Amino acid sequence: MDDALSSLLHGVRPQGALFDQSAFVPPWSLRFEERTPLALLTMFTGTAWVIPDGAEPVRLSPCDVAIVTGPEPYTVADSPGTAPLAVIDGDECRGPDGRPYTDTTGMCGPALGNGIPSGIADGTGNGIADGTGNGIASGAGVANGNGDGYGGGACAFPEGPFGPGPADTAGTTVLLKGVYQVEGSVSDRVLTALPRVALVPSVPEGCPPLAMIAQELARDIPGRQVILDRLLDLLLVTSLREWFALPGSDAPAWYRAHGDPQVGRALKLMHGDPARPWTVASLAAAVGASRARFAHRFTELVGQSPMAYLTEWRICRAADLLARTDATVDAVSRQVGYSNAYALSVAFKRTRGVRPSEHRALARAGR
Numbered sequence: 001m002d003d004a005l006s007s008l009l010h011g012v013r014p015q016g017a018l019f020d021q022s023a024f025v026p027p028w029s030l031r032f033e034e035r036t037p038l039a040l041l042t043m044f045t046g047t048a049w050v051i052p053d054g055a056e057p058v059r060l061s062p063c064d065v066a067i068v069t070g071p072e073p074y075t076v077a078d079s080p081g082t083a084p085l086a087v088i089d090g091d092e093c094r095g096p097d098g099r100p101y102t103d104t105t106g107m108c109g110p111a112l113g114n115g116i117p118s119g120i121a122d123g124t125g126n127g128i129a130d131g132t133g134n135g136i137a138s139g140a141g142v143a144n145g146n147g148d149g150y151g152g153g154a155c156a157f158p159e160g161p162f163g164p165g166p167a168d169t170a171g172t173t174v175l176l177k178g179v180y181q182v183e184g185s186v187s188d189r190v191l192t193a194l195p196r197v198a199l200v201p202s203v204p205e206g207c208p209p210l211a212m213i214a215q216e217l218a219r220d221i222p223g224r225q226v227i228l229d230r231l232l233d234l235l236l237v238t239s240l241r242e243w244f245a246l247p248g249s250d251a252p253a254w255y256r257a258h259g260d261p262q263v264g265r266a267l268k269l270m271h272g273d274p275a276r277p278w279t280v281a282s283l284a285a286a287v288g289a290s291r292a293r294f295a296h297r298f299t300e301l302v303g304q305s306p307m308a309y310l311t312e313w314r315i316c317r318a319a320d321l322l323a324r325t326d327a328t329v330d331a332v333s334r335q336v337g338y339s340n341a342y343a344l345s346v347a348f349k350r351t352r353g354v355r356p357s358e359h360r361a362l363a364r365a366g367r
Helices: 004-008 185-191 208-217 224-245 253-259 261-272 280-287 291-302 306-324 329-335 341-352 356-365
Strands: 012-014 020-024 029-032 038-045 048-052 058-060 065-069 074-077 086-089 092-094 173-182 197-200
Touching: 038 048, 038 058, 038 224, 048 065, 058 197, 065 224, 173 185, 173 224, 185 306, 197 224, 208 224, 253 261, 253 291, 261 280, 261 291, 261 306, 280 291, 280 306, 291 306, 306 329, 306 341, 306 356, 329 341, 329 356, 341 356
Parallel strands: 029 086
Antiparallel strands: 012 173, 020 173, 029 074, 038 065, 038 173, 048 058, 048 074, 065 197, 086 092
């Protein structure tokens, strides 16, 4: 585990049914109040607007990926001016007035035989719930594989994983959404570097994880759930990497520094073996630089000295080990480079304001 982005997967996991697929014809608008710390949104067909509370709307075109951070509510709609027609809160769907949703528009109507609300795909890839009202389109397919025939465009998956789309889906908007639970200080380092909505635009060469997800959703064979779990992890990490690489994305300094031959190597060494008694001199020797030149270059790129960064990383790792394992404070201290529990406690209290045992109690009380 040699970088924070890789470590992110240890603290982020898909939640619930993995994917919701919803098909709508305008006007439509869904408000999400699930309070999850992270969600991914993409359009298989058509366009939409992601409208976070207190922030500017973001347009979502076919095969764009939007990473939505923070537990605050947000709305996805055909237009920024369309008022929410339904409110989603976990498994609960209600009208804007707060009452259980009983309208027949199909936005989130009566449950189907498998207990999934109409308007949400059953995950078999065989179709979209056929809703009888104005809010949702009927049909047996999602994307037609060639990008034709849908209002606002469509993702073009060469093998047409969903099969041909029916003629009456013209103008349909198909939204795919996955939500995650996030735990851990390492994961927080990544997510706090993101804006409320991080948009990753589609590219001509396509998005292989998204195409694989589409193909897997079209199947109903053993093992599909495990594969979708892994693919959703893959889509998140590839989307994060693509967003950090975008011009003007304001990627965190530690991420950009990974591209430097010497500083990037030093970061991997610290991430991969925080228990080793690193010094500026030993890190400089390991990457083939003089001590002075390495210290200057590291501080210039990362924004803090090598030892300050190492301390921060060690405390992040310790915080996660304390929250997720039953290891003693002394055992944790040795895993992250401190000689004993007292040394870790002093550093932990100085940076976090609480002792390791208090952090563990607070983390477990919040589960």
